[in-house]
Amino acid sequence: MDGNHSAGKCPVMHGGQTSNKNSVTSWWPNALNLDILHQHDTKTQPFGATYNYREELKKLDVEALKQDLRDLMKNSQEWWPADWGSYVGMFARVAWHAAGSYRLADGRGGAGTGNQRFAPLNSWPDNVNTDKGRRLLWPIKKKYGNKVSWADLMILSGTIAYEVAGLKTFGFAFGREDIWHPEKDIYWGAEREWLAPSDNRYEDVTKPDTMENPLAAVQMGLIYVNPEGVNGKPDPMATAAQVRETFARMAMNDEETAALTAGGHTIGKSHGNGSAANLSADPEAADVEYQGIGWLNTKGRSIGRDQVVSGIEGAWTKNPTQWDMGYFDMLFGYEWELTKSPAGAWQYKPVDIKEEDMPVDVEDPSIRCMPMMTDADMAMKVDPIYNAICHKFMADPEYFSETFARAWFKLTHRDMGPKARYIGPDVPAEDLIWQDPIPAGATGYDVAGLKTAIAASGLSLTDMVNTAWDSARTYRGSDMRGGANGARIRLAPQKDWAGNEPERLARVLSVLEPLAAQFGASVADTIVLAGNVGIEQAAKAAGHDIDVPFAPGRGDATDEQTDADSFDALEPIHDGFRNWQKRDYVVSAEEMLLDRAQLMGLTAHEMTVLLGGMRAMGTNHGGTKHGVFTDREGALTTDFFVNLTDMANTWHPVGDGIYEIRDRKTGAVKWTASRVDLVFGSNSILRAYAEIYAQDDGQDAFLKAFVDAWTKVMNADRFDLA
Template structure:
């Protein structure tokens, strides 16, 4: 068939679907297969800047004051492309930053503004993010001007902070240092719903008990940042809404005072938009036509700007002067009685029963016209809930205290997912160290590392005890918000010292030996715990016939109880650990799926996860001394035996129950070992088996040890932001 034949028959010479979302994927054919895509997020191939790009080096040449001046000018002077309400973009950019940061959730640390993920689906097209696409386009000339010296992530968050400064707030500070991602975080779980704004009931065991919301979710409905502004499932009831606000904001790491301050301060500037029919809006950015060039939600029946803008569906401003930082929200909410109304777009909103014309905000385009102010159900919740009401009364008695509380809460909102203060860059970083930053003092670096290792080796502690303790100390790290890890040695403090996954009795015994060694040599306990793991691995590698030195960087510090917000560490408690072959209890999610989630949070690739699991089995570090997956008669030696015996054609695998298996000799039927689903998935999944076969090869004995040590060192040093 020649080209003319193809043209005549209408057949396309390229494969259909494989390069689009409509293609049939491997997971479509085999939906029960283990999907490793979440680990491929660690792949750097999508990064366009090259392997030598260092954003923190680029930041050193950024003219911060010039950048801030350009943002200040943008707030009030750039009206050519997308006209602003009242000639000011302060509301627009406060919302861009808020909705970038507001997707953060404390349970797994995912979301937030620290990666610039608002540029990609699904966040760029969430219903709650309507018109943030316009804000990002308004920022583009500034991003283009400063280029690599400022990331999108930093620029979006900075724009909101500058917006508040332009409005008149004295902000608490700002830190640069957020590095952009270059592809969607498509495997972040935002909920099981398949439609936007589906009823929230499915997220709860009982929607009347907000604490029963499915973990790790925080927002009440698919496509919302926090709560539904019209009420639970769109049904106004401020008291019900207050309970959902409290749960949602607590899952975003905010207490009641911070929640009230953010609600009041967030609604002090800007307005809601609902003066029209949302049915006339074009598709969202991700689903719009190719000629729209990534802009969505355009009004196809009118101007779609100024007083004709449709966003949330609610219509109106909260305060008399919506571009100024003042106490106007409190004056409006507590100075009037309110009644339930509907906006022109049909959304529920609250409006004052009686209001003087001079107290009404002016029209966004014509200052000679006054418009009715509004409150959402979330605003009304601050008035009817007794705890929130009392906090608001305190703010009204002391406006300076309110401004300071909001400024601090805004800083926390926009920086919580950045991790410890060591990652902060720039001239406006506050000097004060905040407890939610999980502070850790600098540790000693000048001590006899060799002497410490010798003492540990002669201590009588087993290699498995040393390795398990070091692992348990470090495994809490999660790259989603850079919390946890070995630095600080918080494993010896509440609540970590009592976590079931840390085997408290074994932990206390090991720490009772390592503590005096640290004191004797002037080292931190954090360093000595990690060194203990190094000693154990080096001994185990030598027992396998390979001499290796585990890389070590001193300088970890020891946190104190006073530096530790114990309650906020509860979310870091491991309830499973595939690397130590342990699950606290039966969960709806399969153990191998839990393993992928933890590995991704730790920043591991599929290869690193594989070599660590196989090596840890041989080291005898299973939780509680379990023998599942210990496919060797040389336990304690860092051998390839896990992979050799996993891939041995002389073995068969027989289920005992839903989670455990017996490994039997194919000829004799003799049971040789036992295993869990986590063990066997490395032989059953085609991708993981490919890695397992590499480590089972006769010529890869040294490679296995080297790769294990490299992956181990990566975990031990994942939280070392104080070193290059």
């Protein structure tokens, strides 16, 4: 034995790669973590650089796939038997819970990436047994391979489930590309315990609108609300208020919310016929012999009538595999009283129910079982607004079916972005306002002539660059909303956002809009082209002649094509690139910069080069001078990086997040800076990038990298260029 190793000690390092116990961040928990900027590194994608999912989809036999899913709905498997011989409830839930994590505030969550396959979502308490649904889908995924993503397959399975149940669905679009690594940097809440009381998410738990942004679910590990009531205490009126706020944060109105609740509970059942204490670990925590399957009943069969999922037990309707009006018949046809499930969960049972109205047992049709309602269901009855909507549905079953079908389509497609990204034979022809429709833009106009006219317009470099940036920076790759296409910066609510400097914006638009009309270009194209003109002028001032790439074809949206309330969520409350934030926040300015950069799809080095270049050009909000480390303001130089890294300087806080940079010898103040500026010198990773451009040979690399990153931002929402 090697004398350098004590007996029994494993010579291989372990733990550091597989847990956070020995991670760098555990040693320095307050260090800026840049991991979110590399969340889906190309190294995790297994297909190579030439793989194109949209091209693979062209090879897919869509009708054969749909038929295989229809067959699956009725082919009960011995290892995981179907309730009543049908999987429609199972796959409606798989799709629902994949899509239901979407939140409007930052566009994160949702079904667009297949993230339900990974932690934390694969092991959320509210996602119990969705792992079984994915395993039931595996033979179909195996058959069609890379021609269909897990993300598309899971949502299609839920849509087909409703079709098999008897609903005429609104449509379906392919186009969701899988990720291959957990989205571990998404903020799902500060709790360190599953299903911890929701009080910490609210300033006042009795006022649902005080829930912490960007969260939507009321507790850690839930998709929506607690079905037993607020913090597990039954109170349908209080639950109704939480339902309304949570669904609004998912971009749903009251009618859509009521339709989704009723339609979601028209098929399937809840499972709580046993003790949750007997379940094995969740998939992520289960040992290797479980092979990624979790929540198995260690003291029972764990299948059929013996499943424990939510802890609530029973079906909502008499015919839980059929699309009908049974939910309303049950909810409004009976009075309900509070009771507990065999698992000890609060639920409601009907008073004096007729035996013929009871659903049959999932395994033995000779046995009738008691139906149930949750606190969220009772909310539909006691809340006057939801009650009125439900009675409207009851009076017109076709209207209910259509409303649900549209709401289901919205739920399962909301995070896909504009319809330009939709693929497949079942894409609805109708343009929906939540898809942020944009008319096609012209491409045949005189681009060179328009550039010349913009340059001669009298607009300053900062006028042009800032307007283009403000228009484009709204893009977020989380749900593919925002961006320069559509020129919505000239419409409500964007034209009045503080971050867009409304007075300056109105003045710039008064110059650019007539030029757009003169040349037959869209305002959206003209804004971006003006930004490019400004970049080219700044480069020339630094001694370089460059051409910034430009692709015409953006369109101009109208007020009628813009859901102003929905766009409120895109308002920037901070922009580190322009050294601005609306007010002081608990989160540091540099962390907010990372969040914005990640939503825009930027890497750490793209973020670095853009910020440094914009400081050199003097594009700060309101014209402030923080971070403008140059005596050549307006020139696209590397001065920000050169002077930031110069050890002839010292750095001193002076209050309110502002710092002075002083000459080391004389003590004279040379510049001022914000935390966002100085983090590029203090953070070891960002400093490494900054030093590249501070080098004597860094100017050419800087210009190329800046133009590439700028063009990426300007074209981020140009899905027609993909």
